[in-house]
Amino acid sequence: MITVHINDKTISVAPGTSILQAANQLGTTIPTMCYLQGLPHNTSCMICVVEDKNSGKLLPSCSAQVEEGMCIETDNARVREFRQDTLDLLLSEHIGDCQAPCQRVCPAFMNIPLMIRQIQQKDWTAAIRTVKKDIALPAVLGRICPAPCENSCNRRHHDEAVSICLLKRIVADIDLQMVEPFKPVCAADSGHRVAIVGAGPAGLSAAYYLAQCGHRCTLFDRHEHPGGNLRYAISDDRLAKSVLDAEIGKIIALGIELKMQQELGRQFQLDDLRSEFDAVVLTTGDIDTAYYRDTQLQHTSRGLKIDRQTLVTALSGVFAGGSLVSPSQMAVRAVGHGRTIA
Ligand code: SF4
Ligand code: FES
Incomplete structure (x- = not known):
């Protein structure tokens, strides 16, 4: 057993006991934040510091183990000042919730x-x-x-x-x-070419972020103008075409090549794109099961099967997003998919 003094009390505990555990056995409370009983400690917040008067060291009590003869003070001016500084530092990086x-x-x-x-x-x-x-x-x-x-x-x-x-x-x-609206910085040409099939919210978003990575993107779409459902399924009262055109214009201005009135399965095939481009992104909206059945892409009743983390399909180098992979009609979800693919 190891005997230590904590504040004005003495206790003998088994080797390997933390100072915090020994203090708790004496009924002494030490503030903690990142420590949770039963889980491995990672000693990150340092709110639990105490002072060992023998060595003069401040120690994180949740992880520091008792040593014979230690003389621990859990609450003195030095300890309080250290905890206060630590808390100030933590709060300076966390306004409100850590993650809202x-x-x-x-x-x-x-x-x-x-x-x-x-x-x-x-x-x-x-x-x-x-x-x-x-x-x-x-x-x-x-x-x-x-x-x-x-x-x-x-x-x-x-x-x-x-x-x-x-x-x-x-x-x-x-x-x-603005006279000079925001334009993101694009990395130097990566030498990679990406075909994006479907110029709706997911495809446009993928093009926007892939271009910033330096990849040259070509957007294919069966319609005359880009925008997909944003243009063809939403009334002008809710979304004025002038707003849609202005934002699409900012994306195309990053050097995106547009190939309109080009439909997958008619004017070109998936295999054509796979041999011509380094990667293919499918964001064609509703799934054309008849077409995809003839490819090696797997699908369920909800849409194309993908890895939910990377959005890659069963074919390497072929990604998919938007309502082609999930029935959600929320444009923000499609926009998020485009970002994830990039
Ligand atoms: S995109 Fe939609 S969900 Fe996301 S912050 Fe804007 S309003 Fe909220
Ligand atoms: S409680 Fe966070 S380091 Fe000890």
């Missing part, structure tokens, strides 16, 4: 708290950069997204949810009116 509930439920995982802080500072350039880091079509989504983020807003417990969708729309609209 609104951000967790946004299918595009946009950093909503950061955008709101930047709006508060009237830093529109920073705000649009934050928005476009995850959402390629924010002015569009600002008009049609059902805003699942607002359902989880903590503010609802006081009065009503923050109007996140409207805030994002304002940021995007202001940017579209």
Whole structure:
């Protein structure tokens, strides 16, 4: 057994016992944050520090083990000052929740708290950069997204949810009116070419982020104009074509090649694309089971089978997203898929 002194008490405990466990046995409470009984400790918050008066060291009590003759003080001026500094440091990087509930439920995982802080500072350039880091079509989504983020807003417990969708729309609209709207930095040409089939929200989003990685993208679509369901299934009252065209224009301006009125299975085949391009992204919307049955792509009644993490299909180098892989009609989910594929 090992005998230690903790504050004004003495205890003998088995070797391997932590200072925290020994203190708890004496009924002494030490504050902790990252420690949870029963789980391995990772000693990251350092809130649990105590002072060993023998060595003069501050020790994380949740992981430091007792040593014979230790003389531990769990609450003195030095310990309190250290805990205070540690907490200040932790809070300086964590405003509000570590991960806000609104951000967790946004299918595009946009950093909503950061955008709101930047709006508060009237830093529109920073705000649009934050928005476009995850959402390629924010002015569009600002008009049609059902805003699942607002359902989880903590503010609802006081009065009503923050109007996140409207805030994002304002940021995007202001940017579209700028003389020099936001243009992301694109990496140097990677030498890789990507074919994207379907110029709807998922395909446009994939093109936007793949271009930023330096990949040369070609967008194929069976319609006359890009936009997919955003153009052909949503009324002008909800989404003005001028807004859609303006945001698509920003994506195409990154050097995307458009091949319109080109339909998979008619003007070209999947195998053609696989031999001509380094990767193929399928975002054709509803699944054409008759066509895909003849390829080696696997599908279920919900859509093409993919790896949910990478969105890669059963064929290497062929990715799929949007309503081709899940029946959800939410454009924000399709936009999120495009980002994930890139
Ligand atoms: S895209 Fe939709 S869910 Fe995501 S932040 Fe905007 S309104 Fe909320
Ligand atoms: S409780 Fe976090 S380091 Fe000990």
